[in-house]
Amino acid sequence: MNYTFDQKIDRRGSDSMKWKFMKQMWGREDLLPMWVADMDFPTPPFILNAIEKRLHEHPVLGYTCSHDKYWDAICQWNLSHYGQQVRREEVNYVPGVVCGIFLALQTFTEKGDKILIQQPVYHPFHLVPEATERVIVDSPLKWTGETFEMDLEQLRKDVKGCKLMILCNPHNPAGLCWSHETLMEVAEICHEAGTLVVSDEIHCDMLLGGRKHIPFASVSEKARMNSITLQAASKTFNMPGVVASQAIVYNPELREQYFNYIEGTDMDLGNAFAYDCVAAAYSEEGDAWRKAMLEYVEGNIKYMSEFLRENCPKIKAIQPEASFLVFLNNKALLDVLKEKQTPYTKKENESLTDNQIAQRRLEHFYANEALLALNSGSMFGDEGTGFMRINMGCPRSTVEQAMQQLLEAYKRVVD
Ligand SMILES: Cc1ncc(COP(=O)(O)O)c(C=O)c1O
Secondary structure, eight states, rough: OOOOOOOOOOOTTOOOHHTTOOOOOOOSSSSEEESSSSSSSOOHHHHHHHHHHHHHHOOOOOOOOOHHHHHHHHHHHHHHOOOOOGGGGGGEESSSHHHHHHHHHHOOOOOTTTTOOOOOOOHHHHHHHHHTOEEEEEEEOOOOOSSOOHHHHHHHHTTTTTTEEEEEOOOOOOOOOOOHHHHHHHHHHHHHTTOEEEEEETTOOOOOOOOOOOOOOGHHHHHHHHHEEEEEEETTTTTTTGEEEEOOOOOOHHHHHHHHHHTTTTTOOOOOTTTHHHHHSSHHHHHHHHHHHHHHHHHHHHHHHHHHHHOTTTHHHHHHOOEEEEEEEEEEHHHHHHHHHSSSOTTTTTTOOHHHHHHHHHIIIIIIIIOOOEEEEGGGGGGTTTTTEEEOOOOOOHHHHHHHHHHHHHHHHHO
């Protein structure tokens, strides 16, 4: 099968978030958007066909129930890809993974309860608890100088008194896959502390370099009985606009509470296309597309990493182990930006911290010098200072263009 990852699609005017919010975010519309975490590839044909088929087969878009094909596809995919035996009753539909996190907070915690997260991490991990008046406990990842790793000793201290921990497995934005050993240790620590783990595994189908995903619930009985797993086909198959994810809960008591809350709030009701799209994704055809897509994305990451190494050595890509997002380490570039006359100096910004000033310089460089719209590292927590996140789920020509723009800006600043 020939796929069209090289095809450049103009998404302007399609209400694509990465284009539509550009002006609001950066005050200009001429940037190359490589921020929001969806891909610029066409959604695979078997998904589009599933939608067309539904439209042509029946003209009424009424309330639509799930069907066996949907549940079987999820259970079968988990078995064949992760060796996870998931029974039908252990899964429920949830609209989005972030919504699944919200529903878990509502079910298992109350206002004022402590929720543990490990920054830098996907920003809704703090936004959702904050919006629901929970208290965030940040147990930060450790920066090794090359990459981030989990600080288990710190976690052991910080988790005390936390009702729930939100785990990112694999990790966004650093693209990390946690080892069996690390996950087992997290399970032990959380079990001992009486802290429920919500494992966000939305990136689990996009492991790179031949790696295999390790579901948190699979590492021990304690993990299995003390966790909620959230998955989705949406990110891997580039259909987040369809809004369909799933929650897996093995512990019958937790399951009853969580699923009752989901059903009671009508959150288990997918749209008329959701179930067909998920069933189409978790298929043999889906798996072939997924592998081809990952190979293409790996090529993009390799191209960018080599380009940066050769031409912009003060910017280093943390090599992702999963997904199409790359965290760029700009700490060395920041030292140069500090020396230059940039719009952000301590004098002008009395109220800002040194980290905030540094990050603004970096944001200014990427947007106004390199004309790239990337996610600022600080969005993922203060620990993300010095980083920018770039999206490699796009045609190679977009990556090439981005690198040329970056190089021109880099030369003006560094050389
Ligand atoms: C770790 C993580 N969780 C959740 C989401 C979003 O999931 P959803 O759109 O299903 O809420 C993303 C999107 O980038 C993500 O990276």
